Amino acid sequence: MMQLLLSFLLLQALVGSGVVPAAEAFSPLQLSTSTHSKARAVHGHVPGLSLGEVKVVKGDGSEDFGSKNEEAEPISFSRRQWVSTVSSFSGISMLGMLVPPVAAAAEEEPVYYDASEVEKAFAAIRFELEDPSGGIAFLQGCVDKTDYESILEFTKTYDLELRKAKMMAAKKKFKFGGEQAIQLLNNVTFDLIGMNKSCRKGQENIQLTQKYLSELKEDVAKYLEFQKTVLVAQS
Incomplete structure (x- = not known):
């Protein structure tokens, strides 16, 4: 549950910075079937596909098959922009989790008796x-x-x-x-x-x-x- 919440907040940060378009980021198909299929296509074999093909789900929900040897579509944002966005989001998250230090106990003043x-x-x-x-x-x-x-x-x-x-x-x-x-x-x-x-x-x-x-x-x-x-x- 916590991982899902953090993923959602990260996605919001990316959309806010313009890295990911809002329509594409919050598409129901993109958040479920698309993400899962893409991950399986890259990291392992997807049932029903040949080893030379990759199943891709587009933003409109249609499916496309391409060769793993084909050159990937250029990414629309630079690595520096990605790092900057993620760093900003991580910094905000870390600041929220930081616990303020406990104030050091003041030294007791000496007591003088009669x-x-x-x-x-x-x-x-x-x-x-x-x-x-x-x-x-x-x-x-x-x-x-x-x-x-x-x-x-x-x-x-x-x-x-x-x-x-x-x-x-x-x-x-x-x-x-x-x-x-x-x-x-x-x-x-x-x-x-x-x-x-x-x-x-x-x-x-x-x-x-x-x-x-x-x-x-x-x-x-x-x-x-x-x-x-x-x-x-x-x-």
């Missing part, structure tokens, strides 16, 4: 890691005393307090760290899960608990380094 708010958010995380009253210090004390029960209970809810309420909240507010920050947030969850599992009844392993606690400290410390990447407004 310095006191940034410091407050990271100070809350730092408290958990460094302050003697922080959650990580509490866990270290429990490990030192081999207090499995306290570790088991504390790690059930500490993910919400440390990771979600403080670490993730800071990331959402100040848009820092990208995939690296997300990975560290996930690490914190796994560290706490590991500590919890190593304190369950029948699975108690204080060395493994200490290993996960040490990894928790490292992950939180790395996360605090993102404070340096947050742009703050100069007062």
Whole structure:
């Protein structure tokens, strides 16, 4: 269907340029029987004809037989005119099919945050890691005393307090760290899960608990380094 439409449009372009007369171009016989017969006469044997004859359908619908050795009737338009017409038509078709390029996304302008708010958010995380009253210090004390029960209970809810309420909240507010920050947030969850599992009844392993606690400290410390990447407004 698409090929037929393109052929029709090409024929219109040829008629518009005067290359092919309109009466001849849009003759029903010329578009059907004539075109088919001529193509078969040139490219292959037509049933009912001898090998030395060519069946030709004229514009008025009458048939004529000629020898393949006879000199062909001169074409009424030059090759340059043909190329020019076809090139113009093809150019119009190609322009219609071109898709305009997508505009490049503008670079995001840097966002500056209030310095006191940034410091407050990271100070809350730092408290958990460094302050003697922080959650990580509490866990270290429990490990030192081999207090499995306290570790088991504390790690059930500490993910919400440390990771979600403080670490993730800071990331959402100040848009820092990208995939690296997300990975560290996930690490914190796994560290706490590991500590919890190593304190369950029948699975108690204080060395493994200490290993996960040490990894928790490292992950939180790395996360605090993102404070340096947050742009703050100069007062």
